[in-house]
Amino acid sequence: MQRTTAFLAIPAATFLPGLIQRATELELAVSDTPRGKSVNMFYGTLEVIDTGPSTTVELTSADGAQLVSLRETLSWHLDQAGLNHCVTWAKMRVGANPANMALGRVARVLDISPNFRRIRLAGDYTRFLNGGLHFRLLIGPEGADWPTADDTGGTVWPGGVEAWHRPAYTVRDICPEGRWIDFDLFRHEGGRAHDWSGTLSPGQEVGLTGPGGTGLSEAPWIGLFGDETALPAVIRMIRGAPEGTVGEAVILVPTEADIQRVACPPGITLRWALRERGDTLIDAFRAARVPDGPRYVYFASEKAEAAAAREHGAALGLKRGELHALAYWTAD
Ligand SMILES: Cc1cc2nc3c(=O)[nH]c(=O)nc-3n(C[C@H](O)[C@H](O)[C@H](O)COP(=O)(O)OP(=O)(O)OC[C@H]3O[C@@H](n4cnc5c(N)ncnc54)[C@H](O)[C@@H]3O)c2cc1C
Structure with a gap:
């Protein structure tokens, strides 16, 4: 475990509610500790300790690389609230380059x-x-x-x-x-x-x-939809799916010549959609037969298309944790 501490010259109430709201949106755990609140983030845990007019935040991560990413997450959050100037970081022994x-x-x-x-x-x-x-x-x-x-x-x-x-x-x-x-x-x-x-x-x-980013989400049925930018992610998810997983994957590429050879486990079918044929990823998601039982859908594409996927997911009744529709890039 690697740790560092941030000292904030502001009361916890000025930023903690926003931090908790963000963690809740991302479905990350928030809990009480004897000293304050513990907020789980992707790269580790932030323990926020209210010390009156100021606040101490203890950051704990599995390794030095994740600790740098956790620190960047807290800095980003404080920056959004215009509070980054209030933070002083504890000194620590580090290498010449950032650990991440x-x-x-x-x-x-x-x-x-x-x-x-x-x-x-x-x-x-x-x-x-x-x-x-x-x-x-x-x-x-x-x-x-x-x-x-x-x-x-x-x-x-x-x-x-x-x-x-x-x-x-x-x-x-x-x-x-x-x-x-x-x-x-x-x-x-x-x-x-x-x-x-x-x-x-x-x-x-x-x-x-x-x-x-996150690792691989597991469910008995998975639906994976990715455009060119998410092609590697979808292939990694197909490869990393636990034995017995069933589902379907669609990858959108410009031309037939861009199709890659991919070994799929027996339960998962991979289909290639082609821009040159007028195919779109959102149409592929709309055409998919998503089962009622335990399921997980990953959709990664351009920002507006990811928003359309969220709408379609809501119409299908996909709950939190059952759909990740992500913007991998933004069209001008
Ligand atoms: C978690 C994650 C993983 C990713 N993995 C990959 C990956 O493995 N391989 C990969 O190729 N991309 C991947 N991407 C997408 C990649 O980060 C973006 O496409 C990024 O904008 C590329 O930077 P750039 O310097 O090429 O373009 P930028 O300089 O950022 O943008 C220049 C112009 O290109 C446009 N643009 C950006 N992306 C696209 C696109 N896909 N199609 C058309 N126009 C575009 C922008 O709108 C802008 O006008 C990933 C994104 C995320 C969030």
Whole structure:
């Protein structure tokens, strides 16, 4: 376990209700402790201890990488409330780079189909063997050094955090010893990550942070719907489904030539939808036969389509925890 402490020069009442509301929306547990409130977040636990005019928040995570992500979660929340200037972090012994950052090197870049580029990074990715499926690429301003950790474990971004492009990607494959990862980059118009990937050469250093996001949700029946950006996530979920799981998966790709070979367990059928044929992901979800019993639907696509999926899920009577409809990207 790794711990750190935030000291806030404000009463707990100024931010705790908002934090609890957010945790409740995300279906995360909130409980009373002898000292205050404990709020579970994806990356660990925040114990909020009301000390009168000020507040102490104790952060506990399974490892140093998750602790940095938990710290960023609290900072994000305080930032939303305009309270980030009220926080002082305890000093802690840390490495040169942020604990949630991994530095690797480009092993190969392959255009695997008309619209997908597969990138293999070699390095120490052992912590990606378990937990979240996703990471953030670190694309910095021209000539910038990698982010470093300050003496409280916080991240120092050369040029300021806003100068960094940090798009989310999914680990498509990982070596069983965690020595390399592959990710599939969808080559869309105007993509900064796509332009960046065109400049990569073998041996070049690449930084990322993670793992992040949730792991795999389990249910006897699963429905998985993903567009190009969620193709790796859907494939990981198919692969990670426990034995005996049944269900259906639909992946939307631009052309027939973008279809990938995927081994599916016996109970799960995978269908490919094609943009060139006029298929849409929301139509695929609407056409799916979602059973009444225990079920889980994962839908990841463009923001407006994810909103339409939430509406359809509500019409089907899917309850909290039975549907995750996520915006993987936003159209302009
Ligand atoms: C949890 C998670 C996991 C993800 N995993 C993957 C993954 O494994 N592979 C992958 O390719 N993507 C993945 N994405 C999506 C990816 O993060 C976004 O597409 C991101 O915007 C890409 O950054 P960019 O630099 O290419 O484009 P940006 O510079 O962010 O955007 C430039 C322009 O491209 C447009 N744009 C962005 N995405 C798309 C798109 N898919 N189609 C058309 N136009 C687009 C934007 O609207 C904008 O106009 C994931 C997203 C999330 C949230």
